Amino acid sequence: MNIEFLLEYNPILLALGATLFTWAVTALGSSMVFFFKNINQKVLNSMLGFAAGVMIAASFWSLLEPAIVMAEENGDTPWVPAVVGFLSGGVFLFLIDKILPHLHMSLKVDQAEGIKTSWQRSILLVLAITIHNIPEGLAVGVAFGALAHSPDMGVLVGAMVLAFGIGLQNFPEGAAVSIPLRREGFSRLKAFNYGQLSGIVEPISGVLGAYLVLSITPILPYALSFAAGAMIFVVVEELIPESQTGHETDYSTIGAMIGFAVMMTLDVALG
Numbered sequence: 001m002n003i004e005f006l007l008e009y010n011p012i013l014l015a016l017g018a019t020l021f022t023w024a025v026t027a028l029g030s031s032m033v034f035f036f037k038n039i040n041q042k043v044l045n046s047m048l049g050f051a052a053g054v055m056i057a058a059s060f061w062s063l064l065e066p067a068i069v070m071a072e073e074n075g076d077t078p079w080v081p082a083v084v085g086f087l088s089g090g091v092f093l094f095l096i097d098k099i100l101p102h103l104h105m106s107l108k109v110d111q112a113e114g115i116k117t118s119w120q121r122s123i124l125l126v127l128a129i130t131i132h133n134i135p136e137g138l139a140v141g142v143a144f145g146a147l148a149h150s151p152d153m154g155v156l157v158g159a160m161v162l163a164f165g166i167g168l169q170n171f172p173e174g175a176a177v178s179i180p181l182r183r184e185g186f187s188r189l190k191a192f193n194y195g196q197l198s199g200i201v202e203p204i205s206g207v208l209g210a211y212l213v214l215s216i217t218p219i220l221p222y223a224l225s226f227a228a229g230a231m232i233f234v235v236v237e238e239l240i241p242e243s244q245t246g247h248e249t250d251y252s253t254i255g256a257m258i259g260f261a262v263m264m265t266l267d268v269a270l271g
Contacts, residue, residue, distance in 0.1 A: 011144045011145050011146075011147040011148055011210050011213075011214060012144075012145075012207055012210045012211055012214065014144045014147070014156075014159070014210075015140060015141040015143075015144035015145065015206045015207055015209065015210035016203055016206065016207050016210075018140050018144060018159070018160070018163035018206065019137050019140050019141065019163070019202045019203040019205075019206030019207070020203050021163060021167055022136065022137070022140065022163060022166045022167040022170050022199065022202050022206075023170075023196070023199040023200055023202050023203055024167075025167040025168070025170045025171050025174070026133075026170040026171070026173065026174040026195070026196055026198065026199030026202075027174065027192075027195075027196035027199065028171060028174065029170060029171035029172060029173060029174025029175040029176075029177075029178075029195070030174040030175065030177060030178040030191075030192050030195030030196045031174075031178075031192055031196075032174075032175040032178065032179060033175070033178035033179050033181070033182045033188050033191045033192050033195065034188050034192065036175075036179055036182075037179070037182050037183065038179065038182075038183055039175065039176070039179040039180065039183075041245065041246045041248050042248045042251045043251075044176055044180075044243075044245075045243045045244070045245060045246070045248045045249065045251045045252035045255065046251040046252060046254065046255035047172030047173070047175065047176050047255065048172075048173075048176055048239055048242050048243035048252060048255070049239075049240075049243045049251065049252035049253060049254065049255025049256035049257075049259065050169060050172055050255040050256065050258055050259035051169040051170075051172060051173050051176075051239055051259060052235045052239040052240050052243060052252075052255075052256045052259065053255065053256035053257060053258060053259025053260035053261070053262075053263065054165050054166070054168060054169040054259040054260070054262065054263040055136075055169065055231045055232075055234065055235050055239070055259075056232065056235055056256075056259075056260055057165075057259070057260045057261075057262075057263035057264045057267065058139065058162055058165050058166065058231065058263050058267070059227075059228040059229075059231045059232050059235075060228070061263070061264060061267035061268065062139070062143060062158060062161070062162040062165070062267055063139060063142075063143070063162075063224045063225065063227050063228035063231075064082055064086065064224070064225055064228045066146070066158065066224055067081055067082050067085065067220075067221040067222075067224035067225045067228075068081075068082050068221075070146075070149070070150075070220060070221045070224075071221045074218075074221070076221070081221035081222045081225055082221070082225045083225075084222060084225070085221065085222035085223065085224065085225025085226040085228070085229060086225045086226070086228055086229035086232075087229060088222070088225075088226050088229060089135065089225065089226040089227060089228060089229025089230035089231075089232075089233065090229040090230065090232065090233040092226070092229075092230055093131070093134075093135065093229075093230045093233040093234060093237070094233065096131055096134070097113060097114070097131065097237065098113070098114060099114055099115060100114045100115075100127060100131060101113070101114040101115055101116070101117040101124055101127060102114055102124050102125075102127040102128035102130075102131060103121060103124035103125050103127075103128055112124050122181070122186070122190075122194060125181065125194070126177075126194045126197060126198050128238075129173075129177050129195075129198035130198045130201050131234070131238075132173070132198075132234050132238060132239070133198060133199055133201050133202050133205075134201055134202075134205050134230070135205075135227055135230030135231045135233070135234055136166045136170075136202055136205075136231065137201060137202035137203065137204065137205030137206040137208075137209065138205045138206065138208070138209040138226070138227045138230060139162060139166065139209070139227035139228070139230075139231060140159070140162055140163045140166055140202070140206045140209070141205060141206035141207060141208060141209025141210040141211075141213075142209040142210065142212075142213055142220070142223045142224055142226075142227050143155075143158065143159035143162045143163075143224070144159045144206075144210050145209060145210035145211070145212070145213030145214055145220070145223070146159065146213065146220055146224070147159070148213060148214045148217055149213075149217055149220050157270055158267070161266050161267055161270045162267075164266065165262075165263045165266055165267070166202075168262070168263075169259060170199060174195050174196065174198075174199065175195075177194070177195040177198055178191045178192050178194065178195030178196075179191070181194055181195065209223065209227065240252075240256075243255070243256070
């Protein structure tokens with residue numbers, strides 16, 4: 001489709017379409033459970049490391065760097081929106097982490113984080129992955145919302161690259177959710193449903209992010225930095241520790257390096 005034609009669309013609709021794509025890739029990754037019952041620890045660590053690398057690269061080139069440039073163009077002190085937004089995003093995810101009941105894959109039910117609840121283990125596991133996907137959806141939504149501030153081809157391509165990068169890392173992430181659930185005794189269909197369901201929050205948070213930016217345009221540099229901070233929180237709090245499971249940590253490091261390099265190349269070459 002012609003890129004100039006896309007510029008005529010409402011950024012909220014574009015954000016919805018992009019985040020529906022990222023959710024669909026999550027579902028595609030989750031569908032791997034129909035072909036595999038187990039996942040090798042080396043492969044799992046590599047996939048989680050790859051997802052972490054993509055998110056780290058996207059946080060700077062797709063979010064923080066544009067936020068700094070926009071702040072300079074607005075005549076603001078460039079580091080202020082970047083720092084304030086970045087730390088606010090981290091605090092936001094920290095509070096969600098402490099409030100929303102969730103459970104990480106390798107832990108027992110009595111080790112669930114957040115407010116104590118009697119919810120089933122399966123629900124708690126899915127909520128843990130859902131937390132990961134909130135900042136990803138926000139990041140894509142805010143990136144498309146930036147079109148309201150700068151309706152040009154460069155901003156649109158940058159947002160599309162970010163959506164593609166998030167989708168790219170959602171494939172292994174979807175598999176990394178559904179296949180371990182299958183190993184825990186879930187049916188293939190149930191494991192798939194839980195895996196893809198964890199990504200449905202991305203269209204919701206994506207539309208919200210785009211709407212907020214359209215409604216309050218001056219917050220755009222803060223919103224971009226906020227999404228970056230939330231993504232880095234997820235990487236450091238969840239993805240990196242989970243990718244270091246067992247004795248195959250070299251594979252998670254290699255995966256992170258490759259993921260970072262892939263996303264950096266996409267952003268610099270196309271964004």
